[in-house]
Amino acid sequence: MGRRSDGGSAVVVGQGDKSTGTEEGLENHPEDRSSNRRVPLEAHIMSKCPDAQACLQQLVVPAMEQISDKVDFGLSFIANVSSGSSEIKCKHGPGECVGDMIILCAANLPFPPDGSDEGAKTPTIRSLGFANCLIGEYEDIPGRPLVEKCAAQHGIDFDALNRCASNQDDDPNDPDKLSGLALLRKSALRSAKLKAGISCTVRLDESVWCVRDGGVWKDCVKGGKASEVSVLVEEVNRLYDEKN
Numbered sequence: 001m002g003r004r005s006d007g008g009s010a011v012v013v014g015q016g017d018k019s020t021g022t023e024e025g026l027e028n029h030p031e032d033r034s035s036n037r038r039v040p041l042e043a044h045i046m047s048k049c050p051d052a053q054a055c056l057q058q059l060v061v062p063a064m065e066q067i068s069d070k071v072d073f074g075l076s077f078i079a080n081v082s083s084g085s086s087e088i089k090c091k092h093g094p095g096e097c098v099g100d101m102i103i104l105c106a107a108n109l110p111f112p113p114d115g116s117d118e119g120a121k122t123p124t125i126r127s128l129g130f131a132n133c134l135i136g137e138y139e140d141i142p143g144r145p146l147v148e149k150c151a152a153q154h155g156i157d158f159d160a161l162n163r164c165a166s167n168q169d170d171d172p173n174d175p176d177k178l179s180g181l182a183l184l185r186k187s188a189l190r191s192a193k194l195k196a197g198i199s200c201t202v203r204l205d206e207s208v209w210c211v212r213d214g215g216v217w218k219d220c221v222k223g224g225k226a227s228e229v230s231v232l233v234e235e236v237n238r239l240y241d242e243k244n
Helices: 050-070 094-108 124-135 144-153 158-166 180-193 229-243
Strands: 011-013 039-045 071-077 088-090 201-204 207-213 216-218
Touching: 039 050, 039 229, 050 071, 050 124, 050 201, 050 207, 050 229, 071 094, 071 124, 071 180, 088 094, 088 180, 094 124, 094 158, 094 180, 124 144, 144 158, 158 180, 201 229
Parallel strands: 039 071
Antiparallel strands: 011 088, 039 201, 201 207, 207 216
8 A cells, every 4th residue: 555654765866956846837737638528537556555556457457448538637746846856756666756757658658759740759558558568567667677577568758767867957847858756756746736645546537436446446436436447437428418
């Protein structure tokens, strides 16, 4: 399980001057996607969390295989962010912070890689597949063999991914290069703002849909049945028809 915490064995990533980042403008979350007629669907996770693994494998990915064209999907990450510096603490250690950054970088790389489609990013279903591949073996995050394998399987440019994840310049206003640290900072601020502190928290249409914590589903709507793929798919279809 994973809960945001200021104590324990959390580690620090990216200490430095105060960041210029804010919680607005996060790449790879539903409100930044193109069509406002799609249904916002978001999962808040920690990359080295077994509940995140179960959440993706049992609910999110199977549902997305059926409704990816009807939702604005995003993965957001849970970590402790300092308001006075670029300091970030991740519950499961430094590898988790790196894993979070790698997944965010993958979702925000130009697509196609040559940038011929200006402003386009990695297709959601591809970046989700990459994230699911990594988290499926979360114990090995952020090992290079695992990252290379998942990148190859899902068509992610490993070199570009590595550059983004290695960039420690915590400046979200830098137009020239992606920074994994800046992306993680924004993502963690978003989760904190939405009070999504448990990995995994699934939100649908801006409300909590279901939570996976300690190996069990809880706080699930629809009479506790929201952890069922068919129930999520049915609700997305209903909301999509309502919006369109």
